[in-house]
Amino acid sequence: MSFHTYAGEVHAVRGVSLDLAHGGALAVVGESGCGKTVTMQAAMRLTPIPPGEIKGGRILFNGRDVLKLSESQMQSVRGKEIGMIFQDPMTGLNPTMAVGAQIAEAIIKHQRLPGHAAMQKAIDMLEMVEIPNPQVRANQYPHQFSGGMRQRAMIAIALACQPLLLIADEPTTSLDVTIQAQILDLLKDLQAKLNMSIILITHNLGVVARLARDIVVMYAGKVVERGSSPQVFYHSAHPYTRALLKSVPRLDAETRTNLASIPGAPPDLFVPPKGCAFAPRCTKAMRICLQRDSEPALVDDNHYVSCWLYHKGNPNRPAADAKGGLTA
Amino acid sequence: MTDEVALEVRNLKKYFRVGRNRVLKAVDDVSFNVARGEVLGIVGESGCGKTTCGRTVARLYEPTGGSIVFEGRDVTKEQEADLLWFRRKLQMIFQDPYASLDPRMTVGEIIGEPMDVHRLYVGKERVERIHYLLSLVGLSPEHADRFPHEFSGGQRQRIGIARALAVEPEFIIADEPISSLDVSIQAQVVNLLTRLQEEMGLSFMFIAHDLSMVRHISHRVGVMYVGKLVELAPSREIYRSPLNPYTRALMAANPIPDPDVESVRSRVNLPGEVPSPINPPPGCRFAGRCPQVMDRCKNEDPVLKEVEAGHWVSCFLY
Numbered sequence: 001m002s003f004h005t006y007a008g009e010v011h012a013v014r015g016v017s018l019d020l021a022h023g024g025a026l027a028v029v030g031e032s033g034c035g036k037t038v039t040m041q042a043a044m045r046l047t048p049i050p051p052g053e054i055k056g057g058r059i060l061f062n063g064r065d066v067l068k069l070s071e072s073q074m075q076s077v078r079g080k081e082i083g084m085i086f087q088d089p090m091t092g093l094n095p096t097m098a099v100g101a102q103i104a105e106a107i108i109k110h111q112r113l114p115g116h117a118a119m120q121k122a123i124d125m126l127e128m129v130e131i132p133n134p135q136v137r138a139n140q141y142p143h144q145f146s147g148g149m150r151q152r153a154m155i156a157i158a159l160a161c162q163p164l165l166l167i168a169d170e171p172t173t174s175l176d177v178t179i180q181a182q183i184l185d186l187l188k189d190l191q192a193k194l195n196m197s198i199i200l201i202t203h204n205l206g207v208v209a210r211l212a213r214d215i216v217v218m219y220a221g222k223v224v225e226r227g228s229s230p231q232v233f234y235h236s237a238h239p240y241t242r243a244l245l246k247s248v249p250r251l252d253a254e255t256r257t258n259l260a261s262i263p264g265a266p267p268d269l270f271v272p273p274k275g276c277a278f279a280p281r282c283t284k285a286m287r288i289c290l291q292r293d294s295e296p297a298l299v300d301d302n303h304y305v306s307c308w309l310y311h312k313g314n315p316n317r318p319a320a321d322a323k324g325g326l327t328a
Numbered sequence: 329m330t331d332e333v334a335l336e337v338r339n340l341k342k343y344f345r346v347g348r349n350r351v352l353k354a355v356d357d358v359s360f361n362v363a364r365g366e367v368l369g370i371v372g373e374s375g376c377g378k379t380t381c382g383r384t385v386a387r388l389y390e391p392t393g394g395s396i397v398f399e400g401r402d403v404t405k406e407q408e409a410d411l412l413w414f415r416r417k418l419q420m421i422f423q424d425p426y427a428s429l430d431p432r433m434t435v436g437e438i439i440g441e442p443m444d445v446h447r448l449y450v451g452k453e454r455v456e457r458i459h460y461l462l463s464l465v466g467l468s469p470e471h472a473d474r475f476p477h478e479f480s481g482g483q484r485q486r487i488g489i490a491r492a493l494a495v496e497p498e499f500i501i502a503d504e505p506i507s508s509l510d511v512s513i514q515a516q517v518v519n520l521l522t523r524l525q526e527e528m529g530l531s532f533m534f535i536a537h538d539l540s541m542v543r544h545i546s547h548r549v550g551v552m553y554v555g556k557l558v559e560l561a562p563s564r565e566i567y568r569s570p571l572n573p574y575t576r577a578l579m580a581a582n583p584i585p586d587p588d589v590e591s592v593r594s595r596v597n598l599p600g601e602v603p604s605p606i607n608p609p610p611g612c613r614f615a616g617r618c619p620q621v622m623d624r625c626k627n628e629d630p631v632l633k634e635v636e637a638g639h640w641v642s643c644f645l646y
Contacts, residue, residue, distance in 0.1 A: 031510040146601050176373035176537070178598045181581035185597070203511060206540075206583025209590045229587045247515035249544035250584055255563045256522060256545065261515035265480050 001035075001042050004051045011272045012038045014221040015057070017296075020197055020214070022164070027200045027212035027229075029244075033266060035221040036201045040167050044084060045074050062164065080110040083158030087170035089150035093142040099153050100126070100138025106160045125156040129186060148179035155186065162194060169201045184210055205248055209233065217241050220267050220277035223296075227303030237305040237318075240278045276308070284309060334499055334531040335362040335385070340394035342377075342384045352606045354380040356555035357394070359632065362499070367525060367532040369546030369563070371539050371578075373602055376552040382501045382535045386420055387411065398499070416446045419492035423504035425484035429476040435462070435487055436472030442494045461490040465520060482513035489520065493528075500525075501533045506541065518545055539582045543567060548638075551575050554605050554613040557632055560640040571641040574614045612644070620645060 001013035013035040020026045028036045041047045043059045045066060059066040061082065069077065078084070086092045094102055103122035107113055113121065119138070126134035129152040142150055151171060158166055168187065172180035188211060191198050200211055208215060208229070215232040217225040217240065225238040236242050246260035264281040267273050276282070279289035288308050297310040310317060342355040354377045362368045372378045383389050385396055387403055396403050403414050419442075422428035429438055439458050443449045449457050459469035465486040476484055485505060492500055502521065506514040522545060525532055536542045543549055543563045550560040551572065559572040570576045577596040584590055600617045612618070615625040624644050632642040 031512060148601060176602070177539070177581045178373065178577060179601065181583075181595070182598070184583075185595075204583070205511075205585035206590075209585050209587045210583045233585070233587050244512060245585065247512050248585055249518075249540045250586070251540045251543060251567055251579065251582055252584060252589065253544075255543055256547075258522070259515040259519055259544070261519055262512040263516070265482065265513065266510075 001038055001047070002053050002055055004053065008270045011269050012221055013042065014269075014272060016218070016221070016223050018216050018223065018226065020165075020199060023191075023195055023197055025191065025198045025200065025211055025213045026216065027202060027208040027214070028216045028218060029202060029205065029208055030218035031203055031266065033220075033269070034218040036218050037169055039218070040169060040199060040201055044078060044082060044167065045069075045071075046078075046084075076110065079106050079158075079163070080161045081163050082165045082167060083161070083163040084167045085151070085154045085158045085169065085171050087173050089147060089154050089174070090142065092154050093150060095142050098139050098141055099145065103138075103153070103157050103160050106157055110161045121160070122156070125160050126153070128159075128190070129153070129156045131156075147175055148182065151175060151179075151183055152186070155183075155190070159190065159194065159196075163196060165197045165199065166191075167199045167201070170203070171200070172207060173202070173204070180207070187211065205245065217244070221269055221272070222277065222293075223304075223306065224278065225303075225305045225307075227300065231300060231303045235300065235303070237299050237303070237310060238278075238307050239282045239284050239309075243283075276306075330364045332364040333361050334364040334366070334399070335533075336395075336397040337361070337385060338395045338397070340381070340384060340396065341392040342380050342389055343392040346606060350606050353555045353608060354605060355384060356605075356608075358552075358555075358557045359394075360550055360557060360560060362531050362533060364498075364531055365525075365529045366548065367534055367546045369542035369549040370533060370535045370552060371537065371542040371549060372552035373537060373578075375554070375602060375605065377555040377605070378535045378537075378552050379503055381552065382420075382503050382533055385533065386418055386501050387414070388420075412446065416442075416495045417497055418499040418501065419495065419497040421485075421488050421492050421500060421502040421505045424508055425481055425488055426476075426508075428488055429484055431476055434473055434475055435467075435479075438476070438487060439472075439491050439494050442491060446495050448495060457494070461493055464493070464524070465490045466516075480513075481509050482517060485509065485517050486520070489517075489524070493524070497530070499531045499533075501535070503535045504537070505534075507536060507538065514541070521545065539578060540584075551578065554603060554608065556613055556642065558614070558642050560632065562638055565636075565639055569639075571635065571639065571646060572614075572643045573618050573620050573645070577617075577619075612642075 003010045003012055016039050030036045042054060100119060100122045103125050104118040107118040107121050123134045123138050126137055131137050131149060131152055145153060172183050202208060212229050214228055216223055219240050225241045236245060243260060243262045249259060262281050267277050275290040275292055276294055279285045286308060294306045294308045296304040296306045299305050299310055338359050340355055340358045344352040344354060346352050358381060370378045384391050391404050398414060436458050439461055440454055443454055458472050462469055462471055467486055506517050534542060534545055546563050548562050549566045551558050553574050559575045570579050577598040580596040598617055603616060611627050612625040612630050615621050622644060630642040630644050632640050634640050635646045
């Protein structure tokens with residue numbers, strides 16, 4: 001996925017592969033500009049083309065290639081089969097429409113219910129996302145809602161047609177921690193109740209630990225590591241993942257110690273590096289890392305890492321059971 | 329860290345008038361001390377008054393009531409014109425490294441300006457000091473001729489730190505200095521601040537919403553809720569034995585990046601949302617959401633008191 005800008009072509013996503021089973025909870029983790037949002041927007045076909053351009057690849061949802069669907073077919077997928085919630089609940093909602101009507105809109109469009117039935121369902125949805133006084137609240141406008149309530153309303157819209165998949169892009173980043181905890185609990189409950197899959201895009205490793213079963217770690221437009229939550233947290237293999245895990249302070253840890261920081265800054269994706277994008281910041285970088293990009297290597301069941309250290313040609317390859325991450 | 333008090337804040341109040349007969353009590357009767365060489369963290373959710381508290385202590389806002397004693401002098405009683413000494417000794421680092429640097433000034437001018445205001449360094453010494461400060465914060469002397477837009481967020485925050493240190497302050501108020509930065513860059517800036525604080529023996533007020541980061545960098549942590557300081561304790565204590573029900577809920581809501589720990593942690597489900605600080609009702613501000621609320625909490629205001637050595641809490645449970 002590239003974007004053509006006045007400054008040149010940005011290679012925002014440079015070959016990303018991920019998969020998610022029915023009922024799964026996948027977290028896509030990475031810092032700003034790593035391409036996590038663009039990947040998911042491309043999957044929903046929400047990126048404007050131009051300036052965007054999908055240069056290759058395919059996106060299969062329930063066996064269908066999303067990239068080959070027509071725009072009208074796509075519209076029946078969005079909202080009905082895949083729901084999406086965004087970081088900023090204020091810009092995600094229409095300020096000139098009552099909240100109930102915004103939920104009903106999706107129901108009328110996809111389920112072809114008459115107006116009053118759709119409105120009743122909208123009120124039920126507000127109740128499901130635990131908004132008090134749903135009857136009254138349905139007739140109110142977004143500005144009358146607090147940040148946490150707006151995010152609940154967004155979730156109600158996204159789930160109105162019982163999608164198979166919910167994509168949540170930084171759903172709690174703009175919220176306070178106590179409200180974040182409420183929203184995370186709500187998402188977890190609803191996922192179990194409605195038997196849907198969730199893709200959570202976030203930079204917050206705490207949120208990931210609370211919600212995700214599988215994790216994809218992205219850096220500079222590529223997936224550097226993917227595996228189950230325990231694999232990535234306790235046996236992380238990629239030097240970037242390890243460094244990231246150690247750079248966040250924990251509530252239950254010793255204070256005023258030196259945090260493991262990662263020197264330097266992420267690369268400029270106008271000119272993507274020839275080798276591994278993390279190599280200039282990596283403490284374990286070898287000569288090959290600067291020259292050629294690595295291929296994903298399997299280190300454990302369904303645990304992949306893109307790093308030359310784990311290439312089968314490396315004589316000093318760490319053993320498969322080498323423990324990294326939090327236990328190292 | 330010493331026992332000598334650098335800053336003493338007593339019954340600080342900052343009210344804002346919002347429309348007719350409506351008063352927003354952003355900071356309402358807050359008292360604390362900061363020892364020389366100590367880092368005091370102030371944590372709370374948005375709208376709790378932590379930023380207003382920091383800005384009022386720096387006298388960027390005129391306090392509504394209370395006293396701020398800095399090095400034995402009550403700065404609330406002095407005229408702005410007489411405060412130049414205080415402005416030099418107390419410096420601020422701001423949240424947004426994009427908005428807090430003048431885009432039309434070079435980095436050298438930005439760092440040099442406070443020295444000119446306080447007539448500290450001139451000529452060759454001034455240039456040398458700018459170069460010294462840049463290398464101190466991990467930038468290079470050549471950066472002095474560049475403009476802020478040429479730097480990344482983390483580098484800009486380093487420039488803001490260099491500017492604050494230019495006039496040899498003794499006390500720094502850092503208001504959310506890392507919340508706009510990426511995770512890997514946050515660690516760099518926090519390590520830098522901790523190192524400078526220790527090497528220079530600075531006193532710090534570190535204001536942020538991220539409890540784990542505040543706890544990490546601070547010797548003591550104060551928790552604010554709707555204009556009130558509800559708990560104040562050493563960093564280790566505040567995680568091990570939080571006393572105020574709000575602090576407990578805040579602690580439980582903060583996710584720990586460790587799935588096994590997360591799956592067994594107890595949760596305090598906090599219903600509802602933070603009440604408005606405009607014309608707040610009498611009684612404890614947390615009473616409406618508190619899982620251990622009593623009748624008394626709805627009528628009387630709890631006061632901050634020391635329940636264990638160094639551990640202060642304002643709650644009728646203690």
